[in-house]
Amino acid sequence: MLASLLVASTPGLAQQVYHAPKGPDGHPNLNGIWQALNTADWDLVDHSARPGLVVADGTLSADPGGIGVVEGGEIPYLPAALATKKKNFENRLKLDPEIRCYLPGVPRANYMPYPFQIFQSAKALFFAYQYDGAVRNIFLKDPGPAPADSWMGQSVGKWEGETLVIDVTGFDERTWLDRAGDFHSDALHVVERYTLIGPEVMSYEATIEDPKVFSKPWKIRMPLYRHVEKGARLMEFKCVEFVEDLLYGDFARKPK
Amino acid sequence: MMANGEIMKIKHIAAIVSAGAMLWAVPAWAHHAFAAEFDAKKPVHLEGVVSKVELINPHSWIHVDVKNADGSMTSWMVEAGSPNVLLRRGFTKTTIAPGTPVVVEGFQSKDGSLRANGRDITLPNGQKLFLGSQGTGAPYDEKGK
Amino acid sequence: MNYRTISALALAFTGFLAAQTPTAKTSSKNWTVPRTPDGKPDLQGVWTNATLTPLERPAAVNGKATFTDAEAAVWEKKSKDDEAKYDGKADNPIADSLGSGGTGGYNALFVDHGTELARVDGVKRTSLIIDPPDGKVPPITQEAKARNAQMMRSMSRFDSVKDRPLGERCLTSFGSSSGPPMLPVLYNNNYEIVQTPENIVILVEMVHDARIVRMNATHAPTSVRQWFGDSIGHWEGDTLVVDTTNFTDKTRFRGASENLHVIERFTRVDAKTILYRVTIDDSSTFAKSWTIEYPFVATKGPIYEYACHEGNYAMSDILGGARKAEAEKEKK
Numbered sequence: 001m002l003a004s005l006l007v008a009s010t011p012g013l014a015q016q017v018y019h020a021p022k023g024p025d026g027h028p029n030l031n032g033i034w035q036a037l038n039t040a041d042w043d044l045v046d047h048s049a050r051p052g053l054v055v056a057d058g059t060l061s062a063d064p065g066g067i068g069v070v071e072g073g074e075i076p077y078l079p080a081a082l083a084t085k086k087k088n089f090e091n092r093l094k095l096d097p098e099i100r101c102y103l104p105g106v107p108r109a110n111y112m113p114y115p116f117q118i119f120q121s122a123k124a125l126f127f128a129y130q131y132d133g134a135v136r137n138i139f140l141k142d143p144g145p146a147p148a149d150s151w152m153g154q155s156v157g158k159w160e161g162e163t164l165v166i167d168v169t170g171f172d173e174r175t176w177l178d179r180a181g182d183f184h185s186d187a188l189h190v191v192e193r194y195t196l197i198g199p200e201v202m203s204y205e206a207t208i209e210d211p212k213v214f215s216k217p218w219k220i221r222m223p224l225y226r227h228v229e230k231g232a233r234l235m236e237f238k239c240v241e242f243v244e245d246l247l248y249g250d251f252a253r254k255p256k
Numbered sequence: 257m258m259a260n261g262e263i264m265k266i267k268h269i270a271a272i273v274s275a276g277a278m279l280w281a282v283p284a285w286a287h288h289a290f291a292a293e294f295d296a297k298k299p300v301h302l303e304g305v306v307s308k309v310e311l312i313n314p315h316s317w318i319h320v321d322v323k324n325a326d327g328s329m330t331s332w333m334v335e336a337g338s339p340n341v342l343l344r345r346g347f348t349k350t351t352i353a354p355g356t357p358v359v360v361e362g363f364q365s366k367d368g369s370l371r372a373n374g375r376d377i378t379l380p381n382g383q384k385l386f387l388g389s390q391g392t393g394a395p396y397d398e399k400g401k
Numbered sequence: 402m403n404y405r406t407i408s409a410l411a412l413a414f415t416g417f418l419a420a421q422t423p424t425a426k427t428s429s430k431n432w433t434v435p436r437t438p439d440g441k442p443d444l445q446g447v448w449t450n451a452t453l454t455p456l457e458r459p460a461a462v463n464g465k466a467t468f469t470d471a472e473a474a475v476w477e478k479k480s481k482d483d484e485a486k487y488d489g490k491a492d493n494p495i496a497d498s499l500g501s502g503g504t505g506g507y508n509a510l511f512v513d514h515g516t517e518l519a520r521v522d523g524v525k526r527t528s529l530i531i532d533p534p535d536g537k538v539p540p541i542t543q544e545a546k547a548r549n550a551q552m553m554r555s556m557s558r559f560d561s562v563k564d565r566p567l568g569e570r571c572l573t574s575f576g577s578s579s580g581p582p583m584l585p586v587l588y589n590n591n592y593e594i595v596q597t598p599e600n601i602v603i604l605v606e607m608v609h610d611a612r613i614v615r616m617n618a619t620h621a622p623t624s625v626r627q628w629f630g631d632s633i634g635h636w637e638g639d640t641l642v643v644d645t646t647n648f649t650d651k652t653r654f655r656g657a658s659e660n661l662h663v664i665e666r667f668t669r670v671d672a673k674t675i676l677y678r679v680t681i682d683d684s685s686t687f688a689k690s691w692t693i694e695y696p697f698v699a700t701k702g703p704i705y706e707y708a709c710h711e712g713n714y715a716m717s718d719i720l721g722g723a724r725k726a727e728a729e730k731e732k733k
Contacts, residue, residue, distance in 0.1 A: 023480050023597075024437065024438045024439070024597060024598075031600075043728070054610070072697055097711075101710065102711045103708055103711060104711070112542040117600075117613070119595045119597055119600055119602050120597065121437065121444060121445060121595055121596050122438050124595040124596075125595075126593075126602055126604070126611075128602060128611040128613060133609065133610055133611060134609070135604060135609050135610075135611045137593065137604060137704060139703070139719055143703060147343050147347070147348035147349065148311040148339055148343055148348065148349045148705070149311070149349060150705075150706035151706065151708050151711060152706060155708070172708075172711075174711070205526065215506065227673055231618075233612060233613070233615060233618075233621075235625075235627075236627040236628060236629065238572065238628055240570070240571055240572055241570075241572055242709045244562045244570065245562075247562075247716075247717075248561070248562040248716055248717060248720055250725060251561075251716075251720035251721050252560060252561035252562070252716055252720070253559075253560040253561065253723075253724065253727070259511065263441075264645070266480070268527065278479060291723060292559065292719045292723070293715050293718045293722060295722070299521070308714070311707045312705075312708065312712030313607075313608075313691045313706075313707045313708050313712055313713065314709050314713060314715065315712070315714075315715065317712075335714075335715070337508065337510070337511040337588075338509055338511065338588060338589060339512050339705075340588075340589050340606065340607075340705040340707060341510065341588050341589065343705050344705075350717070361491075364719065364720075365718045365722065366719075366721070366722025366723075366725060366726065367647065367717075367718055367721030367722040367725050368725060369718065369721070371718060374493045376491050381665065384489065386508060
């Protein structure tokens with residue numbers, strides 16, 4: 001039913017509900033390499049082009065501007081949290097965890113400008129991300145509350161008809177939701193919905209809830225596209241090596 | 257019943273094994289440079305209260321607020337081992353509540369910062385944290401092998 | 402070179418070893434190997450490779466590839482007694498061996514080398530290396546020695562983060578958790594396998610590495626170099642064969658170069674065991690190729706996140722400490 005609602009509200013897509021071929025577990029087959037084609041990682045809300053923060057990088061680090069993915073247009077921050085977001089934005093060169101090659105958390109991992117891969121077997125579900133080799137093991141049986149916080153959270157998945165629903169909790173508070181300083185606390189709770197709406201397109205929705213930061217739950221929504229080229233594969237992107245000088249350069253021995 | 261030959265062989269092995277080194281040998285490159293991080297000439301004795309437990313890798317850090325003689329407070333960070341090992345024994349982020357008094361014996365960070373290696377972290381009931389299989393302060397969780 | 406050619410060469414290399422599939426059949430007594438819907442042996446689950454058996458055969462048991470059950474029991478009991486002896490103590494041989502000068506280190510609690518020696522075909526082994534038959538790493542070439550010496554010098558240098566070991570930098574773990582080859586380290590020796598017809602992924606707990614094996618694929622071009630190489634797989638009967646090339650020159654497995662070529666074989670031999678056999682080939686480093694074999698044993702999960710870089714406070718402490726020591730030396 002969700003798929004047909006989504007299709008009805010998204011002009012230009014086929015008017016019929018898409019019934020995907022089944023995977024090894026008898027559910028719609030999500031196996032494959034997927035990627036978002038938007039600027040959500042730059043900024044979840046509508047924004048115009050912005051200059052980069054590194055002069056020498058010229059166009060490369062500029063924000064190209066983009067259409068938002070937030071339902072309703074705005075993120076419902078509590079007043080104090082909005083002030084923090086603004087401070088984050090002003091100091092994003094120093095604070096954005098992506099710049100430091102820190103794990104991206106959820107949902108940000110899904111809309112970074114790099115591919116990720118879903119592995120769906122008869123009895124297991126696993127996500128691997130090209131960015132920093134981030135991983136998400138999706139529990140198919142709820143193991144109870146997460147014993148410790150983690151950057152990628154604890155994911156528990158189940159199927160509702162043809163939609164994969166993943167409930168994510170146990171977050172470390174240090175991830176951001178985008179490069180524009182949108183953030184959360186350790187009370188973050190994300191519910192994701194993945195639905196194939198065509199052989200090469202998936203609808204992705206995430207409901208974000210955090211009573212310490214937002215006045216109410218809010219939703220993002222976007223298509224995820226399948227990599228269809230022959231030989232598509234994830235590359236290794238171990239960016240930790242590339243940020244060592246940034247993080248530890250000040251501690252290096254200075255030549256006399 | 258073991259033949260004499262076997263008994264001889266076993267004694268031989270026991271002798272080897274009692275050298276101990278083999279079972280616990282860790283190559284120089286295969287571990288964290290504790291000696292590079294902490295200073296054996298700067299032992300610390302901290303009595304304070306846990307403010308936060310960071311169950312992170314590569315090593316956990318326990319934040320301890322120490323009240324000084326003049327009433328001021330100093331915040332220390334005490335290093336422990338990989339939390340994954342602890343989680344497997346039933347330890348969770350709520351096992352040590354903020355406000356728990358602890359006594360820390362350790363060695364201060366070489367760079368002079370308020371960080372120490374937690375050689376001994378003792379709870380009010382005398383239990384030493386993270387040292388022994390029973391010492392996590394949590395139910396012992398038998399590893400399924 | 403496509404994978405078929407590479408496998409053919411690999412088979413020639415490993416000679417009689419490759420011809421022998423593990424003698425423990427994939428079905429014994431009342432056990433038959435569980436299969437995935439596409440008919441392949443199911444390797445999925447959470448596994449540990451912790452073992453008391455060292456990589457190389459200790460000098461004291463030279464010439465002895467296996468232990469009798471009685472001998473193995475002595476060894477295993479000694480390990481258990483030692484663990485009990487060091488349990489709850491701040492000091493232990495590992496902390497001492499760190500050269501920590503008494504600043505402490507890993508308590509016995511954190512040591513995860515299992516409770517048993519590696520058992521293959523019901524027999525306990527004295528080394529993980531099975532070829533060469535002496536259970537030792539083959540001689541290292543001169544070129545590799547120079548490369549290794551460079552690395553060792555750098556181990557005790559603190560000029561910059563780049564001088565520090567890969568594990569300390571959170572680039573890989575200490576030792577070869579992911580490899581390939583995959584070898585046990587001090588702790589967190591946990592792996593999870595998820596298997597589809599097109600891909601098999603091995604999640605290595607430390608340091609959250611997903612090794613993606615592309616089934617029946619061809620290798621990436623030689624210009625592509627990755628820390629864990631590029632892995633392709635295929636089935637030979639009931640054995641998964643994973644072929645990995647395209648390493649960088651930074652991986653440093655035992656001083657190996659970018660020419661490292663690793664062939665791993667995974668065979669499910671019983672409900673709780675995957676037999677892992679791996680051949681290591683790098684003629685610019687090792688005088689001959691060598692083979693390791695030992696079991697991965699089922700363990701209760703889950704795999705926990707091992708984020709590392711995100712919490713690497715120690716790095717700034719280590720480098721900062723070195724800078725402070727230098728500054729103090731200069732004052733004198």
